[in-house]
Amino acid sequence: MKAWHIHNLNEIVLEDHPSVRKQGEVKLKLSKVSLSSKELVYLTSSPEPGHDIPGHSAVAYVSEADEDSGFKLGSRVVVSPFLNVNEFGKQTVKTMGVNADGLLRNFVCMPAENVFPLPDGILDEQAVFTDYIAMANKALEFIEAEAGDYVVIVGANTLGLILSQLASYYQLVPVLIDLDFGKLALAKSWGVSYTLNPTYDNLERKVLEFTGGRMCDAAVFAGEGTTLDAAIRLLKEGGEVILAGYSFPEKHSVDMDVILKKQLKMRGVNNGYGEVSTAINLLANKIVRTDGMINDRLSFDEVPKAVEEGSKYPYKFGHILISAY
Numbered sequence: 001m002k003a004w005h006i007h008n009l010n011e012i013v014l015e016d017h018p019s020v021r022k023q024g025e026v027k028l029k030l031s032k033v034s035l036s037s038k039e040l041v042y043l044t045s046s047p048e049p050g051h052d053i054p055g056h057s058a059v060a061y062v063s064e065a066d067e068d069s070g071f072k073l074g075s076r077v078v079v080s081p082f083l084n085v086n087e088f089g090k091q092t093v094k095t096m097g098v099n100a101d102g103l104l105r106n107f108v109c110m111p112a113e114n115v116f117p118l119p120d121g122i123l124d125e126q127a128v129f130t131d132y133i134a135m136a137n138k139a140l141e142f143i144e145a146e147a148g149d150y151v152v153i154v155g156a157n158t159l160g161l162i163l164s165q166l167a168s169y170y171q172l173v174p175v176l177i178d179l180d181f182g183k184l185a186l187a188k189s190w191g192v193s194y195t196l197n198p199t200y201d202n203l204e205r206k207v208l209e210f211t212g213g214r215m216c217d218a219a220v221f222a223g224e225g226t227t228l229d230a231a232i233r234l235l236k237e238g239g240e241v242i243l244a245g246y247s248f249p250e251k252h253s254v255d256m257d258v259i260l261k262k263q264l265k266m267r268g269v270n271n272g273y274g275e276v277s278t279a280i281n282l283l284a285n286k287i288v289r290t291d292g293m294i295n296d297r298l299s300f301d302e303v304p305k306a307v308e309e310g311s312k313y314p315y316k317f318g319h320i321l322i323s324a325y
Contacts, residue, residue: 003105004303005052012304017053017105025109026071027064028079030324033057033104034128034294036158037318039097039246040310055104056081056097056246057128058324059118069112078127078280079103080114080134082273093273095131098246104303106324116276119284125321126283129158129290133279134272136162139244140170141275142267143218147171150207150216154231155223156183156195158318159245162288163220164192169287175207175216175234178225186292198226207234220244228252232264241266297321 003017021027034057058079065071081096081103094100118127136159145151149172153163156178164187167174175194176187184195196206203226207215215236221228221243232241232254241264259266272279282288295318298306306320 001105001107003053003101006054006307007052012307014303019105019107019109021064021109023066024112026062026069026077026112026115027107027109028060028077028115029063030058030060030103030106030108031076032059032124032128033322033324034319035104035306035310035322037310037320038157040307051099051101053101053104054097055102055322056095057131058103059124059127060108060115062115063107065112071112071115071117076118077115078118078130078276079108079110080116080273080276081131082134082271082276083111083114084273093271095246095271104322104324106300116280118280122280122283125294126290127280128319128321129162129288129293130276130279130283131272132158132162133166133282133288134275135159135244135269136166136272137275137278137282138272139163139220139222139242139269140166140172142242142269143172143220143240145172145217145240148173149218150175150211150214152177152207152216152219152231152234154178154219154221154228155225156180156187157223158293160220160222160225161187161190161293162290163222163244165190165288166282168192169282176225177203177231178223190289198230203230204233215239218242224250229254229258232258232262235262235264237262239264243268244270246270292318294319294321297323300324 001019005013033055062071062075083094096102151167151172152175164174164176177196216234218240219231
């Protein structure tokens with residue numbers, strides 16, 4: 001059993017990786033693993049010590065399981081990367097490929113609670129986005145909004161595009177902000193109500209216009225579409241701000257006076273633990289679209305090429321789909 005370790009940009013090594021199944025675990029043969037450009041840039045620049053196997057999005061086949069587990073050998077499943085672990089006497093959630101070793105390997109043993117059967121109607125290319133859908137759904141659950149409320153979503157990255165679709169599904173009005181015309185056009189084609197580009201649009205003036213002066217009820221900051229400071233200026237008094245994502249390596253400055261004057265509420269969401277079943281149902285019912293998010297497909301042996309390309313051209317790829325068999 002082998003796994004790709006990324007120590008740095010010049011040291012990408014395929015190493016033997018023990019994978020002995022314990023009672024209560026399911027041994028999986030990985031089929032498809034998705035890697036994002038942002039993930040590759042982060043790993044090659046500042047990988048967390050001891051956690052250098054990337055990959056938090058994967059589809060697999062059951063290779064071995066307990067007889068009473070309910071899993072059939074050969075059945076297709078999606079892997080939840082969200083591990084509920086006991087650390088320093090407290091339960092916490094770690095995410096594989098972020099702050100725990102990831103899924104870029106040919107076999108892995110997972111707790112049964114992290115393995116979810118996939119309906120036939122969901123393609124592998126859709127299922128690899130389950131963890132993002134789970135996180136997006138969790139982020140929106142924290143917003144105390146009602147039907148018709150306006151929600152600013154910063155960043156038309158994978159998470160932002162999914163958030164925009166889910167906001168519409170929950171009868172909210174998404175306002176998606178990004179610098180990339182192509183991503184905004186994709187969101188528009190999916191029915192996202194409002195898309196803004198801060199290079200050409202006066203954000204505050206536009207939001208004032210289409211909200212009738214009331215401004216937005218909440219904001220979800222998921223990427224680099226504009227600054228966090230610009231986003232909070234689009235909120236009404238008492239609005240909410242959710243910071244959602246696996247990491248934000250970039251630094252942001254915020255006008256604290258605006259937060260105080262508007263009495264804004266802020267919280268962070270860095271995982272989709274507890275939401276994976278819901279995410280699968282949303283995919284099965286075609287609530288979320290993912291077409292256009294995968295930019296390249298490579299074999300397991302071509303991982304060094306994926307890392308090199310993704311690091312050199314961080315905006316060339318959205319996601320690279322790796323075949324792990």
